[in-house]
Each structure stands twice: as structure tokens, then as C-alpha cells.
Amino acid sequence: MPTDPEEARAGFWIAVDKPLEWTSFDVVAKVRNALKKRYATRIKIGHAGTLDPLATGMLVLAVGRATKDIESVMAGAKTYTATLKLGAVTASYDAETPEQPSGQPIPELTKDIAAALTAKFMGEVLQVPPIFSAVKIDGARAYELARSGKTAEIKARPVQIHRLEISALAPDVWELTVGCGKGTYIRSLAHDMGQHLGCGAYLTALRRTEVVPFSAMSSLDEVLAAVQSS
Template identity: 45%
Template sequence: MDGILNINKPVGLTSHDVVARVRRLLRQQRVGHAGTLDPLASGVLPVCVGLATRVADYLSESGKAYQAEIVLGVETDTYDREGQVLNTQPVPDVSREQIESLLRTFIGPQLQVPPPYSAIKLQGEPAYRRARAGESLKLEARPVVIERLVLLAWEKPRLQLEIECSKGTYIRSLAHDLGQRLGCGAYLSALLRTRSGPLTLQESITLEQLDEALASGNLERYLLPLDIALQHYPALVVDAKTLQRVLHGNSFRAPGPESESLTFAPAPGRGKDGPHPGEQPQLARVCDEQGRTWALAVWKPEQRLWQPMRVFGPERGS
């Protein structure tokens, strides 16, 4: 059983809880999620099964989208409603236009400091574990891109936002930073992920629907092919002989990135012309003549060859 499930995670469960539930339902051990959602968050959680666990890292390359509610005037240690209150301040009288003007300053490439209570590893240990032990943490800022930031509603002290951003963006940090800029503090009170890469909330299913699909023998209706995680990469269509080289991990010749037959869709923050030389590796999916994806390859400019870096066969079968 190989594929991707677009699960609508409910509030209250951790991402690991969802994976454990799917493991039990499917009786599969190779199950993992792509892009962690905190327990207070709900919405799209991609769950990869079998061989699809190999593409989990690529599922959110084309970015994510959220709807968020932020409360002004209160600062917590976790940057969300579950944390301990550190400070309260009066909320200034700001108009909708003033908030929209402030939001525009957050759009584009930037460096963002993750929350101390996050899953980022420090010397092999999650930051949240060290923070819970009372350690004062200062995490390094990381490059992120906020592509779209729309004010949906503003009624003091709450505002609702619609956000499109690169993977790695912390909405809790965005809430915290907004509060800092307004001088009153803020925390994230609710979060709904409406898109993760190609997966949308409208097409997601609940754990209950997954259970029903299994009981009725309709699981295939919801199990998406692993290829969907790689569709934002250009396709290298190869013949059967070349495909055998690929499946054994050998480099091969095919049109390079400068070829007019390939179109590199830029990931968020990489510019209109895609990744610049020396900044990001240029990747392409390797497909057979029927259009099925068998590997992900990286361009080696010195040798002018493609090198398989992630192979999904031959165990995919015929």
C-alpha cells in the first residue's frame, strides 16, 4: 500500500497522534506525515504511506496556506493560546487601514526567528523539550517567504488573517512579531491550514471518513499517488534502457536545465526564473513513456549529467 492521504486533522490531536491512528487503521508501519501541525491547529495534514514516505520532504515545496486568528494585548511563552502568559498590555486604537499597512511590511523574503517551543532540533534534542525544562533559548533566524497576507476581520483585540507562505514559516512567530511591532504583544489563538503543497482543505478527509472508506473497501478513492508530491518539478521522459540505469542509481544523459523542453517552476522565494546557480540544486522527476514517476534526479553541471537522488522503483511494480 503506497500513496498519500490528505487528512483534515482535528484540533486536539498531535500530528503524531494522526500518524498512529492511520497506522492502526491501515495496519501499516511505513506511515509518516509531512509538515507538523500543533495540537491547537486543524486542517490539511499530508500523511504518507509506504513508498510515499520517500517524498514527504517535497510535498510542501510549493508552499502552504492558512487562516489564522490572533489576539492582541497578551504575550505567551509558546506564542499561542496554550502557553503561559508572560505579559499583558493595552491594545492601541489602530484602524483596519493601519493594520493592513503593517501587514504589507511582512510580505516577501525575510528572516524569521522560530518560537522557543518548536520541534527544531538543538544538539539533537527538540527545542520545546529544552524550553519546558526551563532553559532560555534563542533560536537562529531562518529564511522564509510570506507571499500573501490578507486581513479578513479586525475587531479589537482579535484579527483574522489569510496567509500564503513558504514551508518553514511559523504562524506563531508571525503573530508574536505582529504584537511586537504594535507594542502590545500578541499570540496565535486559532489556526487552520487550508493548503499544503498540492493538497487542499476542500479535498481533505477526516479520520472518520478514512475509517468508513476502509470498512466499505473504498480506500483507493482517497489514496493519492506519490507522484502528486513531485508535480511542481519538470519531467524528464526517458526510454526503457535509460530507466534501468536510473533504477540502479546510475547517472544518465537527458536535456539539461537550459533546455526549452524543461520548465522549472520556482518554489516560494526563489525568484521568477527559478533557483539561481549555486543557490538551489535543480531537480527533475524521471518519468517513463507513460508518464509515471520513478525517481527524482539532480542536475550535475560539471558533468552535464543527471544523477538520481531518490528512486521509487523497482518495488513500485509494473
């Protein structure tokens, strides 16, 4: 951690493990306040890729002149572990909104089904972001429209998925390891896999484990302690 304001402004990166139910902005604000107290001046800070409140894991923070390189980090590959519940869907594609059972049979995860899903969803695929997302539609965030009861069409967009591993934790609970590029929504991947299987699925847990070139992260408490003690 830099020892003086000028060194901090020169730029550095922090990879923090975002706590569950915190927004990415919550984390940025908390670290910004700690930096301001440490250096007795305001230091520019931003993040390189949002994590949903119900997700945990790596949130990369850029401080000082490192903020100029945020776009290059956002364009890099990311790795996630995700837990899916099959046999039901939700409007948000995760546990934020009520579950609606599909009433359809859940297939057993065989090698053939895993191979078929991998073949369909790996590579460049067209994906529609969830309506409960920060995608802008005519200047408004999609989640704002969804929460006000308005409907809006979100266009499909190409995303890159270069790694997809599937395992069963229970007959109706599967775990994914996903390696992907910028703009990929793991919630949409879960929903689309459920639709393809015919039984529906939604995301119950999501953790980001890597943002290239960062592979190690510190807890928020560790980051705050490091700022305070530097």
C-alpha cells in the same frame, strides 16, 4: 483506497483534517493501525509537515512508496487561517501557555496599518521559531528545553510569505489568511506582528487549509471508514 497490500505499498496520499488537540503523530498512528488491520500487514506511513496540537486542518499522509516524495510536498506552499489576540503575549506564542497582558494600547486596524503590516511581513523575512517548537538545538528539541526551564537561543531563519490578508473580528481579535513556504511558523508571525504594533499578540486558533498540490481533505473519521470499507 487500494484493495490489497501490494497496491497500498505502491504508494498513495491521504489529506486528513487533523482534529484539535491531536498531535500529528497521533493521527499517523491511528491511520497506521487501521491500515495494518485492513491489509493484515504493516504499511509504511508518514506525514508531510507537522501541525501543532492546537491547530486543525490539512495533514498530508504519505503511504507506501509515496513516503519517498514527502520532502517535495513539504517544500510546497501552504495556506493557513489564523486568529490573533492583541494586547497580550504568551511564552509559546499561542494559547498553550498563560497569557500576560501587555498593558499597551491596541491600534485600530485601518487600511494604512494593514498595508504597513503586509509590506513588512510579506516576501522573504527573517523569522525566529518559537522556543516551544520542534526545532533542534544541540540535539535537543526546543520545547524540551523550554519545558525543563532551560533557556536557549534559536537563530533567525529566512522564510517566504507570499500572501497576507488581515481583517478585524473585534478590536482585539484579528484574523489572518497566510500563504507561505516551508518552515514558516504562524505563531512567530503573530508574535512578530504584535511586537511591531507595540501591543503584543498571540495565536488563539490556527487552521491549515491547503498544502500544494492538495486542496481537499477528509475528516479522520471519514479516512478511517474508507480504510475499513476498502
